[in-house]
Amino acid sequence: MIHNLPPGLIMVLGALLLPFLGQRLSAWGALVLSSLSLVAFWTTPDLHAVTLNLFGQDLNIVRIDRWSWIFGLVFHLAAITASIYALHVKDTKQHVAGMIYAGSAIAACCAGDLITLFVCWELTAVSSVFLIWANGTETAYRSGMRYLIIQVTSGVLLLSGAIIHYQQTGSLVFENFLGLEPGQRGAIGDLEFGPLLILIAFGIKGAFPLLHNWLQDSYPNGTATGTVFLSAFTTKLAIYSLARGFAGLEELIWIGCAMTLFPIVFAVIENDLRRVLAYSLNNQLGFMVVGIGIGTELALNGTAAHAFCHIIYKSLLFMSMGAVLHRVGTTKATELGGLHKSMPLTTVFCMIGGGAIAGFPLLSGFVSKSMIISAAGHEQMFTVWIILLIASAGVMEHSGIKIPFFAFFAHDSGKRVKEAPWNMLTAMAIASFCCIAIGVYYQPLYDMLPFETHYEPYTAAHVIMQFQLLLFAALAFVFLMKANLYPAEIRSTNLDTDWVYRRLLPRLIAHIGKFVRLIDSMFRVACLAMIKKFLNWLSKSCSAQGWLGSTWSTSSMAFWAAVLLGVFLILYYL
């Protein structure tokens, strides 16, 4: 029975009961809900599908296959760790929002048709914004508003695309829009208009270049615990959807390459460490998008594996920064440093997360990222391969070194705080354990991947090369620090594409408004002058001396009457 309902529904509906538990218990309620949902999901039979007939339309509300299984599973794990992490939070609405958000993301990745996907897609947007607003500041409110508008726009595009697609093909089934099998590739030109809109919708949520900035704008404004939720679901749902709908779309390779590159440069100069993590998240999505674009079994496996590992280590990194925010009150690099003395455990967990994302052997990032890079190699895509290597060195820079270094080491800020609360430490310990466990014993993960694989990440040459890349990147950091060439942290705002809609457009609109007002006022003045002239003339004419107002002689009246009669006579004969 329970398996005929969309997975995650337990969390969505259960969340509505959380307010009745009171502030203290609602956090535990959230943990119970996500655990129950995991049990229900775990016991769902393989290749399970449920169809619901609604308004004469068959909706495939549950579709469990290997793709939805791996994403559904990791979404559950993320929801559980994030719930543990948020156990100390007494704000019930955050727990409600978190559960609805996670539940709808899980339901979305188990949706077999575009309408179910759309409903869940919008639900993730609407519920998650409360995790930003919960921060309570004006900045967070505005940022959340921008986030909501952009996310809802993505949903509207998805719905429009789905409707157009339905009109063209008569099908709402969510599958590869190019009809490609793994290993085949297609171009964007082959897409109809409907799927193109859907691609843009996915691209917005997946933070494609130029559509990306909602991510760096909103995530650093979430609450310490809310951002941990945020980091796990929205973007990875987009990755899942891209893999399902557009695997093998060649342009995605280049979009992905751009995504791996530009955020690393922004990350170097960003002061807010949670924003650095948001850029880093963007860069990691790039690896996955490249994998989707390559579209071979190895590449798609790499994407799924990388999404799985990424959700865990990225949560871990956001958790460590959340702990810093919770204790110190800021995550600005300029205000931090030397925290390893007062938060030693958080430091260790953060470094495990940093090591995992950088791809150190024996940690999770290594066994997943390697698949995507190898897939590019196997396809003989030299440029892509080089770009991914540069991006790997970049990851080492912003997440492997910058995050732990500036938060916990660097110059001692003199701040002495308490270690993170026990529940935060527990959640971070679980995530760290997963990072190590997957890195060492990766076979269970590989067995879950969408396609069967015999990939072997731990070849001697591969391990040696990875160590060379990362160690020498670290050496470069030491060199730059010693030579005083590493850019100092500065309290600043760095412009990104959000400048367009936060500065340029408002200013442009203001200028256009000014121009319109100017034209308008000139027009009014001219009109008023004309009317005034006319009235003057009229009053003059109608006055006792005016030609209309003065008395006329009888003869002229008789003359004009005769003229009028004459004209009438002529017209009558005509």
Added chain:
Amino acid sequence: MKTEDDNSKGDDSGGDASWLERNVNVVIAGLVIACIGSLVAQLLWAPLFAEKQGEASHVEASHDNGSHDETSHDEHAHDEVSHDGASHLHPAEFAVEEVFGFEAMFGFAAFVAVVFLGTGLRLIIMRDEDYYDS
């Protein structure tokens, strides 16, 4: 390894300096040794690498095509056993991978390039902290 990298950036700060802060140079030395170690490791593995490359590529290629029949996998497993460590080597997809220290130089150069690009980017996009609030 990771611990060494990140700790290598500790800095002295008087009074209650931690062990790391007092021993930055030790940590940096550790990193340098690890770097040299990774180069030496490549030297040690290099001859086997070249010898094995052809065969390994063949095996890997069969994975990529998604041929999962048991026999080929078994052969692979057998292969690994008979050639011991040699077959664990990663097949080079591009000639440049075989250049000694390629990834080391690449990692160093890419890191420096990214940081310099970032410094340059600051000239264009950096504004006051309250830029959007003003």
